Amino acid sequence: MHLEHVDVEKVLLYNLIFMLEKDEKKIIKEVTEAEYKYGFVSNFDTDTISPGLNEDIIKTISKKKKEPDWMLKKRLEAFEVLKTLKQPEWANVEYPDIDLQNIIYYSAPKKKVQLNSLDEADPELLKTFTRLGISIEEQKRLAGVAVDVVIDSVSVSTSFKEKLSELGIIFCSMSEAIEKHPELIKKYLGSVVPAKDNYFAALNAAVFSDGSFCFIPKGTHCPMELSTYFRINEAGTGQFERTLIVAEEQSYVSYLEGCTAPQRDENQLHAAVVELVALDSAEIKYSTVQNWYPGDKNGVGGVYNFVTKRGVAHKNAKISWTQVETGSAITWKYPSCILKGDDSVGEFFSIAVTKNHQQADTGTKMIHMGKRTKSTIISKGISAGKSNSSYRGLVKINRNAENSRNFSQCDSLLMGDKCGAHTFPYINVNNKNSIVEHEATTSKIGEDQLFYCNQRGIGEKEAIALIVNGYCKEVLQRLPMEFAVEAKNLLEITLEDSVG
Amino acid sequence: MLRIQDLFCTINNTPVLKGLNLNVKAGEVHAIMGPNGSGKSTLASVIAGDDKYDVTNGNVEFLNKNIIDLAPELRAAMGVFLSFQYPVEIPGVSVSNFIKIAVNEKRKQNGLEPMSSTDLLQEMKKNLELLKMDSSFLSRYLNDGFSGGEKKRNEIFQMSMLKPKLAILDETDSGLDIDALKIVANGVNSLRSSENAFVIITHYQRLLNYIKPDYVHILADGAIVKSAGPELALELEKKGYEGIIK
Ligand SMILES: Nc1ncnc2c1ncn2[C@@H]1O[C@H](COP(=O)(O)OP(=O)(O)O)[C@@H](O)[C@H]1O
Numbered sequence: 084m085h086l087e088h089v090d091v092e093k094v095l096l097y098n099l100i101f102m103l104e105k106d107e108k109k110i111i112k113e114v115t116e117a118e119y120k121y122g123f124v125s126n127f128d129t130d131t132i133s134p135g136l137n138e139d140i141i142k143t144i145s146k147k148k149k150e151p152d153w154m155l156k157k158r159l160e161a162f163e164v165l166k167t168l169k170q171p172e173w174a175n176v177e178y179p180d181i182d183l184q185n186i187i188y189y190s191a192p193k194k195k196v197q198l199n200s201l202d203e204a205d206p207e208l209l210k211t212f213t214r215l216g217i218s219i220e221e222q223k224r225l226a227g228v229a230v231d232v233v234i235d236s237v238s239v240s241t242s243f244k245e246k247l248s249e250l251g252i253i254f255c256s257m258s259e260a261i262e263k264h265p266e267l268i269k270k271y272l273g274s275v276v277p278a279k280d281n282y283f284a285a286l287n288a289a290v291f292s293d294g295s296f297c298f299i300p301k302g303t304h305c306p307m308e309l310s311t312y313f314r315i316n317e318a319g320t321g322q323f324e325r326t327l328i329v330a331e332e333q334s335y336v337s338y339l340e341g342c343t344a345p346q347r348d349e350n351q352l353h354a355a356v357v358e359l360v361a362l363d364s365a366e367i368k369y370s371t372v373q374n375w376y377p378g379d380k381n382g383v384g385g386v387y388n389f390v391t392k393r394g395v396a397h398k399n400a401k402i403s404w405t406q407v408e409t410g411s412a413i414t415w416k417y418p419s420c421i422l423k424g425d426d427s428v429g430e431f432f433s434i435a436v437t438k439n440h441q442q443a444d445t446g447t448k449m450i451h452m453g454k455r456t457k458s459t460i461i462s463k464g465i466s467a468g469k470s471n472s473s474y475r476g477l478v479k480i481n482r483n484a485e486n487s488r489n490f491s492q493c494d495s496l497l498m499g500d501k502c503g504a505h506t507f508p509y510i511n512v513n514n515k516n517s518i519v520e521h522e523a524t525t526s527k528i529g530e531d532q533l534f535y536c537n538q539r540g541i542g543e544k545e546a547i548a549l550i551v552n553g554y555c556k557e558v559l560q561r562l563p564m565e566f567a568v569e570a571k572n573l574l575e576i577t578l579e580d581s582v583g
Numbered sequence: 584m585l586r587i588q589d590l591f592c593t594i595n596n597t598p599v600l601k602g603l604n605l606n607v608k609a610g611e612v613h614a615i616m617g618p619n620g621s622g623k624s625t626l627a628s629v630i631a632g633d634d635k636y637d638v639t640n641g642n643v644e645f646l647n648k649n650i651i652d653l654a655p656e657l658r659a660a661m662g663v664f665l666s667f668q669y670p671v672e673i674p675g676v677s678v679s680n681f682i683k684i685a686v687n688e689k690r691k692q693n694g695l696e697p698m699s700s701t702d703l704l705q706e707m708k709k710n711l712e713l714l715k716m717d718s719s720f721l722s723r724y725l726n727d728g729f730s731g732g733e734k735k736r737n738e739i740f741q742m743s744m745l746k747p748k749l750a751i752l753d754e755t756d757s758g759l760d761i762d763a764l765k766i767v768a769n770g771v772n773s774l775r776s777s778e779n780a781f782v783i784i785t786h787y788q789r790l791l792n793y794i795k796p797d798y799v800h801i802l803a804d805g806a807i808v809k810s811a812g813p814e815l816a817l818e819l820e821k822k823g824y825e826g827i828i829k
């Protein structure tokens with residue numbers, strides 16, 4: 084099977100090129116018109132149920148997925164919890180109430196595709212991969228990356244599975260995990276983010292259709308980056324994936340998640356839950372490059388990205404969240420660490436870009452419970468157009484978490500004068516020997532910085548890329564090599580024409 | 584090389600340059616002196632192509648080409664270099680990476696292959712030595728946390744890497760101690776040839792002891808009011824601007 088050539092350098096998902104014009108007004112205008120490249124719709128045959136949310140729908144989902152009774156029971160319990168909860172209102176974002184009855188909760192490509200045997204694959208699906216930039220051949224060459232792709236609700240395939248299973252590593256779709264590793268799922272699913280945690284977590288627990296499961300046994304260093312791509316394709320569908328990563332004692336894993344969605348006028352809902360469990364002395368590195376459709380320049384359409392991500396770090400364990408958020412109409416997300424064990428470490432490195440009418444309310448929560456626990460927060464916000472971006476961070480140091488430390492640095496970069504950036508640090512320290520430091524800065528890409536670059540022969544487009552990449556350096560450095568390039572390109576694309 | 588005729592320009596509708604003329608030939612060094620606010624930095628910016636300024640009248644020709652409408656990066660590619668009075672900071676971008684991009688963008692514009700990283704590094708090391716700068720400079724972020732003197736040296740370092748045809752030094756000597764001044768002057772002199780030219784904006788005669796100008800001009804209220812040989816700088820030192828501009 085022939086696949087269109089995809090340039091790996093310009094990597095995997097995002098490689099729009101942006102044009103910059105000298106004229107500042109034009110620049111502001113163009114940023115608003117910069118187009119989303121992943122807005123295509125694929126026409127494969129799907130198995131889609133009618134919209135709406137009730138017990139029967141949940142039973143149907145569970146049945147379609149041939150789930151065991153205990154799983155259905157978990158879902159129905161979550162649905163009961165959901166009925167008692169309200170959509171959150173406190174985030175610094177505005178959106179109309181989401182009508183859960185208008186959403187399709189299950190849609191799957193009819194043909195299940197094994198990517199190891201390309202010849203049998205649905206050509207439409209392959210086309211989708213190619214358009215996403217993840218041609219399988221390129222993937223294989225990109226040794227060290229195992230990919231699981233979730234289109235709409237169903238995980239389509241997993242490569243490199245065999246190699247991993249030799250080490251006892253499990254990396255599969257959530258459906259498969261429920262079927263083949265019920266004891267692990269029963270033990271850990273919902274253990275970090277219970278259904279009652281919040282409205283969207285309850286919704287997810289009731290209707291999640293697939294996701295990824297990853298298990299690293301004791302003492303094992305996972306030799307490759309594990310990676311999942313999520314994509315919303317079908318109209319009117321919500322994406323409710325569920326990710327669970329369990330790293331046993333002294334193990335290590337680095338995981339990357341990337342997302343795109345077609346361009347549609349309606350708003351699509353993405354309400355995912357990610358749970359990380361790092362047992363004693365384990366380390367989990369979780370990186371996200373999120374590029375859901377942000378809506379058009381007038382703010383029509385786009386993905387509502389309401390995600391609950393949380394990890395528990397046991398004794399001496401480390402959890403590190405790195406995120407590059409450029410997409411979605413609304414992002415509401417606070418990857419968090421519960422530093423439960425003594426000497427555990429939590430990190431959060433974030434780049435959040437908003438433009439046009441995008442709204443982002445993102446940040447992290449670091450809950451220090453163990454003694455001598457440490458957390459670091461580096462947040463880089465970039466706002467352009469009429470967008471609004473907020474950093475909201477909670478650092479809580481419990482009474483027993485003696486000699487704990489937190490360092491937070493929240494920087495905002497403004498492009499143009501119609502955008503906004505806000506920082507809301509919540510600090511709660513309950514003992515005397517812990518130290519919390521918070522730094523915040525706001526800056527603008529200056530005309531003088533640009534002119535300086537221009538004078539040295541560096542054109543507008545390269546100059547912005549250079550300045551923004553410099554600003555984000557600390558975070559970009561944290562991304563796995565293969566994806567740092569991708570994230571850099573994505574930033575350039577997104578900020579295309581954003582200076583004013 | 585550079586020919587400026589009857590140049591008028593404004594910033595935010597305020598007139599700054601008011602009928603300025605200047606001729607610079609290859610191989611020459613011109614010093615421009617003048618009171619604060621007389622328009623020296625404005626002149627430098629307009630030659631370099633800063634569109635903050637509106638040119639309302641006159642011509643700027645460089646290498647026999649009218650460059651008034653040319654983008655600054657293209658002027659740079661033609662060989663215009665400005666050592667800024669106030670170099671900006673670009674955090675997160677290392678000096679070496681910045682210079683690499685600058686050098687290669689210029690080469691690209693001139694139809695040349697990019698310079699290999701090894702060659703570039705060698706060239707950088709050589710020039711650092713000349714300017715008595717430590718090689719740790721290369722990995723520092725551009726002007727980020729640099730002292731005033733370091734910033735100025737970094738400008739001259741970039742100049743030595745870009746080898747411009749026309750270099751404009753805007754108060755590069757301000758804030759330099761006498762040793763640094765000598766080093767910078769030495770850097771400039773080693774680059775001097777019959778092919779290139781320098782416009783040196785300064786308040787002080789002392790720099791001109793090390794870089795001998797062919798002409799000294801006095802800029803006052805947006806125009807050049809007096810031009811002469813190096814002796815004018817000495818006279819100025821004695822009498823001050825008041826004594827010379829009536
Ligand atoms: N943004 C601005 N708006 C209005 N006037 C300005 C602006 N920038 C500079 N000027 C004016 O232009 C004149 C020339 O400034 P400049 O070229 O920096 O002088 P010099 O370098 O000779 O000290 C000064 O009178 C200054 O006040």
Ligand SMILES: [Mg+2]
Pocket residue numbers: 623624625668
């Ligand atoms: Mg000046």
